[in-house]
Each structure stands twice: as C-alpha cells, then as structure tokens.
Amino acid sequence: MTLQNCLILTLFLFAIGVYGVLTRRHLIGILLSIEIILNAANINFIAFARFTTADPTAGAIFPVFVMAVSACEMAVALAIIISMYRHRKNLDVRELEALHG
Amino acid sequence: MNSLLLPDLFILLQGFTVLGIDLFSRKREPVVTFQLTWSGLLFNFILLLCLPYDRTVVFFGTYQVSGLALLFKQIFVISAFFTVLLSRYYFTEKGNFRGPMRAMGEFYGIVLFCTFGMFTVVSATGLLTLFIGMELATIPLYVLSAFRKGDDLSAEASTKFIVMGALSTGILLFGYSFIYGAVGSLRFVNILAFATQYPLHPLLFLGLLFIFAAIGFKLTLFPFHMWAPDVYEGAPTPVTAFISVSSKATAIAFLIVLLYGPLAPLHPRLQYLILLLAGATMTVGNLGALKQKNLCRFMAYSSIAQAGYILLALAGQAEMGRASIIYYLLIYAAANYATFFIISIVSQKRTEEFASLRGLGKQSPTLAAILLLSMFSLAGIPPLAGFIGKFMLFASAAQEGYYFMVIFAALNSTVSLYYYLLLIKEAYILQPTAGPMVFEVSFVQQSSLAILTVFMILLGLVPMISTKILLIVQ
Numbered sequence: 001m002t003l004q005n006c007l008i009l010t011l012f013l014f015a016i017g018v019y020g021v022l023t024r025r026h027l028i029g030i031l032l033s034i035e036i037i038l039n040a041a042n043i044n045f046i047a048f049a050r051f052t053t054a055d056p057t058a059g060a061i062f063p064v065f066v067m068a069v070s071a072c073e074m075a076v077a078l079a080i081i082i083s084m085y086r087h088r089k090n091l092d093v094r095e096l097e098a099l100h101g
Numbered sequence: 102m103n104s105l106l107l108p109d110l111f112i113l114l115q116g117f118t119v120l121g122i123d124l125f126s127r128k129r130e131p132v133v134t135f136q137l138t139w140s141g142l143l144f145n146f147i148l149l150l151c152l153p154y155d156r157t158v159v160f161f162g163t164y165q166v167s168g169l170a171l172l173f174k175q176i177f178v179i180s181a182f183f184t185v186l187l188s189r190y191y192f193t194e195k196g197n198f199r200g201p202m203r204a205m206g207e208f209y210g211i212v213l214f215c216t217f218g219m220f221t222v223v224s225a226t227g228l229l230t231l232f233i234g235m236e237l238a239t240i241p242l243y244v245l246s247a248f249r250k251g252d253d254l255s256a257e258a259s260t261k262f263i264v265m266g267a268l269s270t271g272i273l274l275f276g277y278s279f280i281y282g283a284v285g286s287l288r289f290v291n292i293l294a295f296a297t298q299y300p301l302h303p304l305l306f307l308g309l310l311f312i313f314a315a316i317g318f319k320l321t322l323f324p325f326h327m328w329a330p331d332v333y334e335g336a337p338t339p340v341t342a343f344i345s346v347s348s349k350a351t352a353i354a355f356l357i358v359l360l361y362g363p364l365a366p367l368h369p370r371l372q373y374l375i376l377l378l379a380g381a382t383m384t385v386g387n388l389g390a391l392k393q394k395n396l397c398r399f400m401a402y403s404s405i406a407q408a409g410y411i412l413l414a415l416a417g418q419a420e421m422g423r424a425s426i427i428y429y430l431l432i433y434a435a436a437n438y439a440t441f442f443i444i445s446i447v448s449q450k451r452t453e454e455f456a457s458l459r460g461l462g463k464q465s466p467t468l469a470a471i472l473l474l475s476m477f478s479l480a481g482i483p484p485l486a487g488f489i490g491k492f493m494l495f496a497s498a499a500q501e502g503y504y505f506m507v508i509f510a511a512l513n514s515t516v517s518l519y520y521y522l523l524l525i526k527e528a529y530i531l532q533p534t535a536g537p538m539v540f541e542v543s544f545v546q547q548s549s550l551a552i553l554t555v556f557m558i559l560l561g562l563v564p565m566i567s568t569k570i571l572l573i574v575q
Binding site (some may be wrong): 010017030031034037038040041042044047048049052054055059061062065066070072073075080081084 | 199228229232233236240243244247250253256257258259261262263264266267270271272274275277278279281282285286287288291297330331334335
C-alpha cells in the first residue's frame with residue numbers, strides 16, 4: 001500500500017462519480033455518484049495524512065467534518081427530491097425541463 | 102472577549118431567537134419574527150460600522166477578524182436586511198401572483214444562519230473553517246430556493262441547484278485534499294510559507310484548478326453557469342435576490358481570501374486564467390441576456406455578466422483588487438435589490454415577464470424612474486455609482502497592463518447597455534396591452550426603495566467611501 005496506489009484509487013473513484021453524475025438519469029443515482037466523489041476526497045485526505053505530512057491529525061479530522069456536512073447536505077437533498085416527487089411522480093432528470101430557455 | 106466577535110455572536114443568537122419564537126409562538130405566521138430580524142440586522146450593521154477596522158485578531162487560532170472581513174460582513178448584513186424587507190410582502194395573501202409563501206419565521210431564521218455561514222467564510226484561517234463556512238452559506242440556500250413547497254417550478258429549481266451545488270462541494274474537497282497533500286497542513290500560515298518556497302509545486306496547481314472549477318459553480322463562471330437562469334427563475338423572488346447578491350459575494354470573498362492570502366505567490370501565474378474566465382463569463386452573460394423575456398431569468402444572465410466584470414478585478418494587485426471588488430459589490434447590491442423590489446411590486450398580479458412592465462412609466466413615474474436609475478447603474482452610466490464601480494474594477498486590471506481585456510470588457514458593457522435599455526423601453530415606451538396595473542406599494546417597500554435610491558446616487562457622488570475602503574484593505 002503506497003501513496004501512489006491510494007491516489008490512483010481516488011482518481012478512479014472521482015472519475016466514476018463524475019461519470020455517474022453526467023450519465024445517470026435517476027436523481028437518487030446522481031446523489032450516490034456525488035457521495036462517491038466526496039468519499040474519494042476523504043480517502044485522499046487520509047492517504048496524505050498517513051504517508052506524507054508533518055501534521056497528520058488535521059488530515060485525519062477533515063473527513064469526519066466532511067461526513068457530517070455531507071450528511072446534512074444529503075438530508076436536504078432527499079427532502080427536496082421528495083417534494084419533487086410529490087409534484088412530478090417521477091425522478092427522471094430528463095423530465096426536469098419546465099424551466100428552460 | 103474582544104468586541105470584534107460581537108457581530109458574529111449576535112447574528113447567531115438572533116437566528117436561534119427567531120427560530121425559537123417561531124417554534125413556541127401560538128400564531129401560525131408570527132410577524133414579530135420579521136420585526137426582530139430586520140431590526141437585529143440593522144443593529145448589527147450599526148455595530149459593524151462602530152468596530153475598529155485597523156486591527157486583525159485571531160480567535161482560538163481558527164477564526165480571524167480583520168478590516169477586510171468586516172467590510173464583507175457589512176455587505177452580507179445589508180444584503181440579508183434587504184432580502185428580509187423584500188420577502189415580507191411575499192408572505193401576505195396579495196403579495197405575489199404565485200400565491201403567498203408560508204413559514205415566515207423559518208425563512209428568516211434560515212436567512213440569518215446563512216449569513217452567519219458567510220461571516221465564517223471571510224473569517225477563516227484554515228481550509229477546514231473555510232469549508233465549513235462555505236457549506237453553512239450554501240446549504241441554507243438550497244432550502245430557501247425550495248421554499249414554495251406547493252410550487253412545481255420551485256421544486257425543480259431547488260433540485261437543479263442542490264445537484265450542482267453538491268457536485269461542486271465534492272470537487273472543492275478534492276481540490277483541498279491536493280493542497281493539503283502538498284503542504285501537509287490546513288492552516289493558511291503554513292500554506293503561505295509553503296507556496297512562497299515552492300510556487301511551482303504541481304499539487305498546488307492541481308488543487309487550485311479543482312477549487313476554481315468548484316467556485317465557478319457558485320460564482321456562475323462561464324462553463325459552470327448553466328444552473329443559474331433556471332434556479333433564478335424557479336426560486337421565490339426574494340431568494341433569487343439573495344442568491345444573486347449574497348451567494349455571489351461569498352464566492353468572490355472566498356477567492357479573495359485564497360488568492361490574496363495563502364496562495365498569493367501563485368497569483369501572477371493565475372492572471373491569464375482569471376482574465377480568460379472573466380472574458381468568457383461576461384460575454385456569455387451578455388449574449389444570454391439579449392433574448393430573455395422573463396425578468397428573473399434576465400437578472401440571472403445580467404448577474405453572470407456582472408460576475409465576469411468582478412472577476413476581472415481579481416487579476417489586479419491585492420489592494421486595488423480587494424477595494425474595487427468590495428466597492429462594486431455594494432453598488433451591485435443596491436442596484437440589484439432596487440430592481441428586485443420593482444419586480445416584486447410589478448408581479449403582485451402579473452407574471453414576471455418583460456411585458457408586465459408596460460405602462461409603468463405612466464402609471465407610477467417614481468417606480469419607473471427608480472428602475473431607470475438601477476438599470477443605468479448596472480450598465481455603468483457616468484453620474485451613477487455603477488460607473489465609478491466599473492471604472493475601479495477595470496482600473497485594477499489596467500494597472501497590471503491588461504489593456505486589451507479592459508477594452509474587451511468596456512465593449513461588453515456596451516452590449517449590456519442595450520439589454521438594460523430594453524427594460525426601460527418596456528417601462529416607458531411600449532403601450533400596455535392589458536388594462537392598467539393593479540399593485541399596492543407598502544410602506545416597507547417605499548422606504549426600502551428610497552434608501553436604495555439614495556444609496557445608488559450617493560455611492561457614486563461621494564468619493565469618500567471608496568477612498569475609505571481602499572484605506573482599510575491596505
């Protein structure tokens with residue numbers, strides 16, 4: 001296990017996440033892809049904290065904050081998606097075109 | 102305890118008080134929350150004016166208050182104040198053609214917490230505080246944009262907003278992680294020391310690239326601006342005003358904190374990137390605004406173009422860049438809020454289309470005149486504040502010798518004059534197709550419009566203010 005391995009892993013996770021956001025049609029699928037991106041960043045922090053730095057505590061604590069904040073963000077996102085579902089009975093992003101122009 | 106922390110503590114306390122009153126009040130829509138919020142914000146603004154601007158104090162090693170931070174806090178407080186005043190009428194039965202909004206207390210509580218998040222962004226001394234502040238400032242905006250629960254468009258706008266926002270948070274974090282990887286610390290002091298020593302470190306640039314992409318979403322920079330028109334149109338109009346001023350100010354404050362702070366050694370190598378983004382953003386915003394028919398969507402494109410002008414100043418040196426951006430944000434806030442007040446008055450019975458403005462010049466010459474003033478201020482016509490503001494923005498870039506970009510930006514603002522005049526044409530020249538307008542201008546709206554108009558004219562005529570800002574940020 002080296003720093004390089006970790007970074008390759010996180011870059012792959014990031015790419016998977018971005019690909020998911022761009023291609024997924026279901027809103028929940030998009031949220032899952034965003035979670036993958038956030039976790040890629042978390043692994044990055046942990047990897048740098050473990051292998052390189054002089055101040056490993058900061059890098060180890062950061063992901064904890066990220067998890068808490070992203071939990072809030074996802075709670076809000078799910079609430080919004082539920083209200084979206086009540087209106088449209090459908091969560092396909094290609095149907096989201098009442099606002100355009 | 103130092104007095105410099107008082108505004109932050111006060112706004113937090115105010116947020117909890119407003120939410121608490123809303124929770125325990127017997128009434129469904131306690132009007133006292135409105136009174137408390139606006140008077141508290143006014144008090145906070147006066148408090149901010151009284152504080153000393155020449156000191157920098159760090160609290161607990163993570164929270165720093167300086168003159169620059171206080172100036173940005175002034176902008177955030179003013180913006181929240183006018184959002185609160187603007188939203189008051191939307192909670193009444195006759196307030197808007199889309200029907201009344203509900204849950205007044207929660208709305209004001211969320212606005213206050215959001216403003217506290219913006220305070221945190223400008224007070225950060227490390228990437229962790231910066232991240233938390235940015236999230237505190239954006240997550241409430243998602244909730245606010247979904248505030249019309251029964252409205253289909255509001256739901257769609259907030260869905261688009263949160264998907265884009267959450268994605269940008271992920272990209273932002275990825276950028277932070279590379280900077281942490283290069284430096285080995287999250288504190289700005291250490292990052293500055295490292296960047297001075299190795300200004301060409303590839304990980305720093307990689308991190309900064311991700312950060313630029315992420316903040317591009319929040320500042321509506323060119324390739325990442327697509328969400329803005331949809332969100333501006335779908336969200337409730339007071340929230341649109343809040344997003345267009347406060348959220349943009351937060352994003353630019355974030356860039357100022359980073360680029361003139363810990364990453365200052367990299368700034369000379371980023372100037373071309375900044376100029377490129379600024380040029381593309383103002384062009385896209387201006388071209389997009391030309392064909393709009395909806396007022397909120399029009400304001401979205403106008404604010405994209407304004408973001409381009411503001412970003413242009415970031416290519417300049419620290420003092421001039423900071424001073425011109427803060428000054429312009431004040432002017433931009435005044436003109437934008439005046440326009441949104443007029444949109445809110447016009448759209449009491451009619452839709453938010455351009456055509457709804459027809460006949461305004463005959464029926465209410467004062468309102469039409471204020472619309473004219475704010476449009477001219479946004480376009481940058483000489484006697485008004487917008488001209489001086491734009492002049493300072495462009496001067497900041499010109500000091501570095503980027504005359505080509507300045508000429509390009511000046512041409513761009515000529516294009517913008519055309520579409521701002523389209524609005525004036527609707528208000529003054531075109532004959533109304535429907536009958537006369539039905540609207541009431543409440544006392545709150547009258548007095549806010551009066552304050553904003555005085556502000557728009559005075560900021561341009563009194564050079565003292567801009568000089569003072571320049572003195573503070575040096």
